[in-house]
Amino acid sequence: MNLTSLLLLLTVASSPAELRDKAIAGDHVGYEFVTQLTTLFGPRPAGSPAEQKAAHWAADRLRALGFENVHLETFPMSRWIRGDEKVEILSPNPQPVVATALGGAPAAAGVEGEIVAFASMDELIAAPKGSLTGKIAFVDRRTTRMQNGQGYGIAGAARARGPIEAAERGAAGFLLRSIGTDGERRAHTGATHFRDGKVPIPAFAVSSVDADQIGRLLQMGQKVRVRLTSTASLVESQSQNVVADIRGRTDEIVLLGAHLDSWDLGTGAIDDAAGTGIIVGAAKLIADGGKARRTVRVVLYGSEEIGDPQRRPLGGSSYALAHEAELGKHVLTGESDMGADRIYALSLSEPVAASAFGKEALRLLAPIGVLQSRELPRRGGVDVGPLVEKGVPVFVLNQDGSRYFDIHHTAEDTLDKIDRKQFDQNVAAWAALIALAANSDADLREAVK
Ligand SMILES: [Zn+2]
Numbered sequence: 001m002n003l004t005s006l007l008l009l010l011t012v013a014s015s016p017a018e019l020r021d022k023a024i025a026g027d028h029v030g031y032e033f034v035t036q037l038t039t040l041f042g043p044r045p046a047g048s049p050a051e052q053k054a055a056h057w058a059a060d061r062l063r064a065l066g067f068e069n070v071h072l073e074t075f076p077m078s079r080w081i082r083g084d085e086k087v088e089i090l091s092p093n094p095q096p097v098v099a100t101a102l103g104g105a106p107a108a109a110g111v112e113g114e115i116v117a118f119a120s121m122d123e124l125i126a127a128p129k130g131s132l133t134g135k136i137a138f139v140d141r142r143t144t145r146m147q148n149g150q151g152y153g154i155a156g157a158a159r160a161r162g163p164i165e166a167a168e169r170g171a172a173g174f175l176l177r178s179i180g181t182d183g184e185r186r187a188h189t190g191a192t193h194f195r196d197g198k199v200p201i202p203a204f205a206v207s208s209v210d211a212d213q214i215g216r217l218l219q220m221g222q223k224v225r226v227r228l229t230s231t232a233s234l235v236e237s238q239s240q241n242v243v244a245d246i247r248g249r250t251d252e253i254v255l256l257g258a259h260l261d262s263w264d265l266g267t268g269a270i271d272d273a274a275g276t277g278i279i280v281g282a283a284k285l286i287a288d289g290g291k292a293r294r295t296v297r298v299v300l301y302g303s304e305e306i307g308d309p310q311r312r313p314l315g316g317s318s319y320a321l322a323h324e325a326e327l328g329k330h331v332l333t334g335e336s337d338m339g340a341d342r343i344y345a346l347s348l349s350e351p352v353a354a355s356a357f358g359k360e361a362l363r364l365l366a367p368i369g370v371l372q373s374r375e376l377p378r379r380g381g382v383d384v385g386p387l388v389e390k391g392v393p394v395f396v397l398n399q400d401g402s403r404y405f406d407i408h409h410t411a412e413d414t415l416d417k418i419d420r421k422q423f424d425q426n427v428a429a430w431a432a433l434i435a436l437a438a439n440s441d442a443d444l445r446e447a448v449k
Pocket residue numbers: 259271272304337
């Protein structure tokens with residue numbers, strides 16, 4: 001190498017460590033993105049005008065920040081619209097219940113029935129067919145608070161499959177103790193599964209305080225009769241992914257994902273405006289640091305939160321289908337979708353962790369408190385999962401999920417819950433790791449084969 005090319009190299013790119021330290025000092029681009037997204041558009045349910053407008057806004061914003069190849073990729077989907085909703089205890093004495101319909105659930109014109117409680121999904125599944133005819137099934141299982149958020153996955157089966165299993169046993173309605181760790185009078189919504197193009201019975205999540213109340217009534221030997229009302233509906237609509245590149249010198253791509261859609265109760269700040277801001281902030285730092293070897297692609301996915309009754313591809317699967325021909329050029333991917341609290345560990349596949357790239361990544365991240373995770377990255381998340389299934393190497397920057405499920409999918413998911421210092425630490429970790437990957441010539445695909 002001669003002196004000129006050495007000088008060129010030195011002036012071309014900021015080092016990953018420099019980007020990391022710059023982000024820790026305060027990332028304004030990413031945080032501003034989150035602030036504007038949540039403030040201008042509020043809730044952004046999949047397929048809603050707010051989600052569509054937010055996608056156009058995001059594309060404009062990314063262009064203004066200097067991203068290239070910025071465009072929207074649309075796909076058809078059914079939009080679920082929450083209506084007026086109410087859950088009431090009718091007997092032994094009338095009482096209101098704080099509850100919210102599960103996403104996808106059908107309307108209910110005052111469906112009444114007696115509650116039959118189950119301590120878990122396994123218990124519900126063990127009930128014989130026909131044993132719940134005309135009843136309201138109630139799965140009353142608590143969500144365990146865990147740093148890695150695993151308690152959500154365990155409790156989540158009841159939200160996904162509960163209404164289908166209850167309907168198969170004859171139930172007229174389904175209630176769930178909210179999947180949340182808060183213990184507040186706050187209902188957590190979330191998607192439930194479709195069967196034959198519909199959610200078979202009305203389905204609601206009740207707050208943990210109300211679940212306790214129902215539990216006490218049952219323990220006192222009372223027959224608890226409830227009425228479920230909802231005017232929810234499904235309409236044909238469309239959603240879209242926003243794709244934006246920081247072009248590199250080669251055609252290889254490192255893909256960063258997060259989702260633009262949110263639930264309708266809050267403003268989707270921790271789920272997942274935070275993720276979009278973290279990856280946009282990190283990519284912008286990399287762009288400002290000089291041209292990298294590989295392209296850094298940001299994908300802000302649409303419709304992560306809700307399924308499609310006709311099982312059509314949503315954000316993640318639409319991207320994987322649309323880009324099938326160039327998936328061989330995708331050398332690494334990861335997504336940010338667990339709020340804005342600090343990253344504590346990096347998950348890499350075993351061969352990547354053992355490679356020079358993996359070791360350098362951990363060396364870069366250790367000063368900001370990110371250690372090697374003992375967990376494998378698996379599918380990486382809902383949005384990048386379809387890429388990982390097609391062989392794209394994946395990493396996970398594991399965020400502290402200890403308090404995430406206190407407000408996840410509730411009216412309390414708002415901007416004020418984002419801790420700025422922890423948000424900046426996220427941007428720092430993403431900027432450093434992605435800058436390293438984008439400037440590396442290591443064949444990570446070969447490593448994971
Ligand atoms: Zn999310």
